[in-house]
Amino acid sequence: MKIPRDENxxxxxxxxxxxxxxxxxxxxxxxSKFKYEKxxxxxxxxxxxxxxxxxxxxxxxxxxxxxxxxxYSISEDGYGLWITxxxxxxxxxxxxxxxxxxxxxxxxxxxxxxxxNI
Amino acid sequence: xxxxxxxxxxSPDPYGEFASPYLGMGNxxxxxxxxxxxxxxxxxxxxxxxxxxxxxxxxxxTGTLLNEVVVTASLLDKIFDKGAYVVWRLGSGxxxxxSWSLDRLxxxxxxxNGINRTFVPLIPEYGGDSWEAETNRTIGTAIGTSFQTxxxxxxxxxxxxxxxxxxxxxxxxxMPLAQPFSAIIDGSKIHNLNANGKKQDLKQVDDAAKQLGIxxxxxxxxxxxxxxxxxxxxxxxxxxxxxxxxxxxxFLANGGY
Numbered sequence: 001m002k003i004p005r006d007e008n009x010x011x012x013x014x015x016x017x018x019x020x021x022x023x024x025x026x027x028x029x030x031x032s033k034f035k036y037e038k039x040x041x042x043x044x045x046x047x048x049x050x051x052x053x054x055x056x057x058x059x060x061x062x063x064x065x066x067x068x069x070x071x072y073s074i075s076e077d078g079y080g081l082w083i084t085x086x087x088x089x090x091x092x093x094x095x096x097x098x099x100x101x102x103x104x105x106x107x108x109x110x111x112x113x114x115x116x117n118i
Numbered sequence: 119x120x121x122x123x124x125x126x127x128x129s130p131d132p133y134g135e136f137a138s139p140y141l142g143m144g145n146x147x148x149x150x151x152x153x154x155x156x157x158x159x160x161x162x163x164x165x166x167x168x169x170x171x172x173x174x175x176x177x178x179x180t181g182t183l184l185n186e187v188v189v190t191a192s193l194l195d196k197i198f199d200k201g202a203y204v205v206w207r208l209g210s211g212x213x214x215x216x217s218w219s220l221d222r223l224x225x226x227x228x229x230x231n232g233i234n235r236t237f238v239p240l241i242p243e244y245g246g247d248s249w250e251a252e253t254n255r256t257i258g259t260a261i262g263t264s265f266q267t268x269x270x271x272x273x274x275x276x277x278x279x280x281x282x283x284x285x286x287x288x289x290x291x292x293m294p295l296a297q298p299f300s301a302i303i304d305g306s307k308i309h310n311l312n313a314n315g316k317k318q319d320l321k322q323v324d325d326a327a328k329q330l331g332i333x334x335x336x337x338x339x340x341x342x343x344x345x346x347x348x349x350x351x352x353x354x355x356x357x358x359x360x361x362x363x364x365x366x367x368x369f370l371a372n373g374g375y
Contacts, residue, residue, distance in 0.1 A: 086343070118323055
């Protein structure tokens with residue numbers, strides 16, 4: 001989500017689903033279920049598990065997310081929304097889109113905000 | 119190179135202004151910074167990496183924006199005494215002078231093999247391109263000397279590049295620290311890094327991008343956001359400045375610009 005500012009500048013907001021402590025089998029299955037989303041993952045060296053980061057652009061994957069969390073019995077502290085905000089301005093902000101609010105109502109989990117003033 | 123401890127140049131004053139060529143600023147260092155001695159160093163970024171207790175104070179001669187810094191010999195001595203090294207980043211104009219004079223020093227065998235001497239592109243506000251080197255005492259001294267050499271061989275007075283009123287950087291005692299820290303002078307301010315390697319001021323990502331010449335700030339920002347998530351950090355957690363530099367290099371290596 002881009003928030004227009006002056007002189008063709010914009011603030012960037014992105015929404016992700018983050019799943020942690022995912023084993024390799026789960027990782028492969030989950031990746032295959034998100035066909036159209038951008039997914040990044042990284043192996044945690046200590047626990048030999050994966051962290052998955054799914055960029056959320058459409059509400060269409062809300063049901064998908066809900067099923068994954070249910071099917072794999074992922075605990076509430078093992079997933080959540082990862083929301084990023086990048087801005088060139090030292091004042092600003094954004095309103096959470098309705099689809100993200102609805103998604104969180106459906107799936108629950110933590111909400112983390114990562115903010116960078118560039 | 120002027121040694122404030124002894125009030126003497128460690129090498130002859132190129133202009134022979136005083137009775138002894140090793141006498142600095144007419145034995146009156148508080149009233150001058152020897153602008154003709156070749157030690158005015160216009161810089162993009164001068165990064166000091168300290169390995170032990172150290173603090174520096176910056177005294178701004180006027181209210182003008184800083185882009186010239188005078189590094190005293192005693193300041194360098196203090197750094198090198200701690201076994202630390204200095205990363206020099208210099209604007210293109212000065213780079214040409216320095217490159218030329220360093221070549222001469224190289225020819226004279228004054229610079230040891232193994233110096234990390236590369237030209238790295240930086241964003242325009244840092245002078246387009248720059249010369250970078252990590253130096254130990256020998257090389258640091260050679261660099262200081264090279265400024266004087268260049269000034270002498272060029273035969274002109276004044277500093278190499280026109281700029282605002284020079285700024286004097288002097289040592290001012292010590293500050294106990296548990297771990298190494300860094301300070302970065304980026305032309306307008308000094309950033310102190312705390313004992314954990316985190317910059318104590320804002321705009322760390324922006325500064326890291328500048329230091330590495332990253333132009334795509336949005337892309338770099340997104341890269342950091344994603345790495346935080348993948349590194350199991352919380353939204354409130356922050357990287358150290360050194361880690362940001364590592365991520366910046368990764369970003370560039372992965373096709374960022």
